[in-house]
Amino acid sequence: MLLSMPSLQLDPLWRLSEAWAADTRPDPLNLVIGVYRDEQGVCPVQRAVSIAEARLAERAPSKEYTSPAGNLEFNAGICDLILGDPALIGRATSIQAVGGTGALRLISDLLAVTGPGRTVHLGTPAYVNHPAVLRAAGLRVSEYPLEQDGRLDAAAALDVARTAAPGDVLLLQGCCHNPTGLGMPLETWIELAHIMAERGVVPFIDQAYFGLGDGVDEDLEGMRAMLEIVPEAAIAVSASKAWGLYSERTGCAIVLSSNPARGEYVRGVLEVVARAAYSQAPSHGARVVAEILGDETLRADWRVELEEMRQRLTLLRAELVAELLATTTVPALPQLGQQRGMFLRLPLDADQMERLRIDHAIYGVPSGRINLAGLTSDRIPRVAAAIGEVVASSPSRTLL
């Protein structure tokens, strides 16, 4: 029996995608969900993924349970790739997770178990699911504005690190921030790390879009520099974007500890939390990634294809910004070109985004975010003209 009916609502992204699917106007554009698409509008299965899947099918791996930590080869491959440095890898405990979201949740549970009263500080605008995941684990969330006039407000993050209580957590996106596309300069990562190490504030880093900003190593550089400085940190890794394994729900939770005994304790907690939620993560995506990372040729081809994806996103951003600059009066245009990753955050408010959807059949997110990969070069003039029309007819109330 229901005892009460508190209001719990799904974020608007999936509802908008459903509305797009039901839109019967000519060529409605879905720029809502963060999924990579090619020029044909298809979310492709990567070449290396297809080859790895064929090999796995030939080998007919058993469907037996894996292990409490999931696929150990996958976990090791992800730690190697993400951390890069043997000294960091030596401090890491990892567990396979149900996508990047699952990794966020496992780490949130670990943080709640090991520090029941602690607060997670979250820069806004935030990834739409971050507050929900953190609160579901019972953590307190404190938001602060991370963006000012379309630029990263590094001073705000540094202030939070300086004033947070010891044991508090700073949730940071590793690169290609969703939804702002803003990157944090290397100097800020390093300055933050020193403050956090000194004050006992824990970094919780979400790595969902590495490889899609400036390149794999470039995108991981800031986080790696921070990890060299802080004694403890947690990283949620998603394989959804970099390998295009969205529906396979593949991710990894990594925790860096200050000594092996703490690492062992962390492993135990993560395994208990996972076991209580779903016992073990699904195996297929992790097997695919492990096969790719463990084979030099496949790994190299995966890097080539990821770079092709990155270049397509970079080109689309440049083309759209150039078109907006040439044909519209949209404000803050030069800043848009500085953004990185899958998204472009337009300086449009929720009402203007609604006009884009109702008047022009262009579906983005109320925060102004659009998925660049949902565009094609030939549609850019149409999209730019629509954005220009919306801005000209209803001036923005947001100051991006």
Ligand SMILES: Cc1ncc(COP(=O)(O)O)c(C=O)c1O
């Ligand atoms: C910032 C960020 N973190 C985590 C995720 C979750 O990724 P996954 O689909 O692997 O759960 C997303 C997905 O869009 C994201 O944008």
